[in-house]
Amino acid sequence: MSNVVETVKQVVExxxxxxxxxxxxxxxxxxxxSWYLRVYIDKKGGITIDDCVLVSDELSEKxxxxxxxxxxxxxxxxxSSPGAERxxxxxEELQQAVGEYVHVSLYQNLNGQKTFEGTLQSVDDESLTLQNDQWGKQDTLEIPRQLIAKSRLAIQF
Structure with a gap:
């Protein structure tokens, strides 16, 4: 099915x-x-439903x-959009998320936890640095890259 994905990428770009x-x-x-062809698009400032309809119509026609x-x-x-918690x-996506609120899941505990949320302060080859705002106290946490299982944008409540 990778041929379908590659063909669609060439047509939609x-x-x-x-x-x-x-x-x-x-x-x-x-x-x-059922088969589903899902195309996730984005733009600076976010995608609207009208943007999705426009791309769907043009892609379908092609x-x-x-x-x-x-x-x-x-x-x-x-x-569709990839979502607010993509x-x-x-x-590249980690670098673009610097300054954003993120959720990071780990393979093993770090400071007694396997998940962290906070503002992504920096990214380098060795680690991510989060401004962690849990339980009303702020601290900066450096997370080694080899411990990271998944990371995503998060909505801060």
Whole structure:
């Protein structure tokens, strides 16, 4: 199914560039008996429902016009934002998140905890630095990169 994903990426990129959006991810998955083509898009300031409709319409039109059909089976096309709590999957996304509130899950305990939330202060090859605001006290915490299982943006309550 990677051929479908790669084809869709090639088709959607010019559409996104035209509207100053960027591609977050594409997935083509089977859930129960149905196939889903999911395209996650974003832009500075966030994606609106109208942005998703625009990209969905243009992408659908381009895919339908291709011969041979790159996706011969029936599928549902979903275009959406990656969400307010999107994963931070690589160094570039971590660097872009500096100054943002994040959630970090660890493989093993650090200071008696496996999860931390706070404002991402810095990122380097060895560690992430969080301004941790838990329980009303502020401290800076350096988390070694090798301990990090997952990181994502988080909503601060």
């Amino acid at each position: 010019p559409i996104l560039e035209e509207h100053s959006f960027y591609l977050f991810d594409v997935e083509f998955v089977k859930e129960n008996k 895919l339908d016009a291709m011969d041979p059909d790159p996706i011969p089976q029936a599928y549902f096309l979903e275009v 994963p931070l999957r690589n160094d």
